[in-house]
Amino acid sequence: MGKAWTFGENMNTDEIIPGRFNITIDPKELAKNVFCEVKPEFAKSVQPGDVVVGGPNFGCGSSREHAPIAIKGAGVQCVIAASFARIFFRNAINIGLPILECPEAVAGIREGDEVEVDLSSGQIRNLTTGAVFQARPLPDFVLKIAAAGGIVNFLKEHDIQELMA
């Protein structure tokens, strides 16, 4: 359970973490400046378990993994967006930041609402309003990567071919 932080459409990687802060790969360091230009209070006030809610094309722009790492480093439990930009989508899966695509939930969650997310079923509950949303299920191989806690951990135990098995 956590508090929802809402963001608009086309939230790009420079807005998530401006390029000038990408001189480090330390998640905690990056987290200090995450969303600093679009929501300056976020980095100071975010609590572990909080949820980021974004509009369509969340994470567009650069290929930088610094963006999902910064969000994960801030303790965010999950990003729910109407849709994700493709590189951000891959990067989040690969580094183990849970993401759910659910336009209905994005429309039904406001800033500060208490939100509960069940990642295995994709169910999203807005505890403030009582509304329940079902996110689109993720493909099997994505679940395999997520279950391992990211692709790096997956490869420690498995051959890459097993992703498609």
Add this chain to the structure above:
Amino acid sequence: MGTLVEEIFSRKAGRRVQAGEIVLLDVDYIMSHDNTTPLAIKAFREIGKPIYDKNRIVLHLDHAYPAPNVMAAENHRKIIDFVKEQELPHLFMQGVCHQVMLEEGFVTPGAIIIGADSHSNTYGVMGAFGAGLGSTEIAVAWVTGKCWFKVPETIRIELHGQTQPGVYAKDVMIHIAGLLGMDGATYRSVEFGGEYIENLPMHERIIFPNMSTEIGAKCGLIAADQVTIDYLENETPAGGQPSPQPLSRGERGQVPSPLGGERRVRDFELLRPVNPRYERVLEIDVSTLTPQVACHPDVDNVKPLEQVEGLEVHEVYIGTCTNARYEDLEIVANMLKGKRVNPLVRVIVTPASQRIYKKALQNGLIEILMDAGCTVTGTGCGACIGRHGGILAPGERALTTMNRNFVGRMGSPLAEIYLASPATAAATALTGRITDPRKMQKSE
């Protein structure tokens, strides 16, 4: 049978693949740069497995090079130490990664090249699949030689006619970005074709795959043809000839050329769409198009130049993987020859690569630019990522030849970035206000 991306993937997979399928494919080259390689090294160490094929790894120092601060220097040190430790053959410090990949012959028709940089789509100009990925996946490809892909649906953009004088590929692509929007092609392959594309030289073609990233595309493709072959033969070190042996890079002699071996011969297959099924086909007539500007704060905030004409600018930046090739510098030099840029405007020119810089120097372009009052910097990504080489102050406005105008990209989040062609940049440099290049070109 299929779209160009289906043809490329099918050839690699050794079977017919179609949009919607998820495939695990061999990759030809794996590109990363000083911004993204440190994270890949970290992931590589965590995976704890050896590199699959050192010859497939291509590293560049270009994003913050030469190092503008100690942390960037530490990144460079980390990468160079890794190259020594792993005895990697391909490390470059000679310009923007995508330009160097093309110049050095890593990009050949039908190849699959992934890069830890969003503008890796650029490689589509050679009829190759190029896509941007994150650093972790780069490390995965280092140890497996493979990458998973969802075969994308394709949007075909059919471009008809010829542009008027003063209107360039950049104007056409900015126009397309305005039509489709920043997420207009998300997850899609965008195929650019039609007689306009077929008649374009390589340096103009590059704009389309390069900026396909800005409309969300997974890849932007142009089918290889004689222009592609001519580029490989005339502009890349191996002379574009399939060779049984790896070739050396001649007088520099640091690394073997990627050209060579059996794989090379297959890379010359000129794949084309065969009875393709497109999700959508866009027909655009370029013959009536006027110069276009992508305005602050989004790439799809596109206006015909006349609507923003006269807007004051504080910096003109001519550089990046989009528009800092020899021909771009030539357009600018032709317009600035014998003139002076506005003395209150910083006009910064960053050639995309050392080879371009050298040719521009030999042919007198650099002297013309300097005499006109431009500041010519060393090669690389320069001011485009807001680390060095032309950072903007709060309240400033820049007109640039870049591909992206996100808020804060060139430094202060309170600065504004406008994107346009090199000709528009040159005209604007002269007046200090956004200016139609056709007026300046006519007066010559």
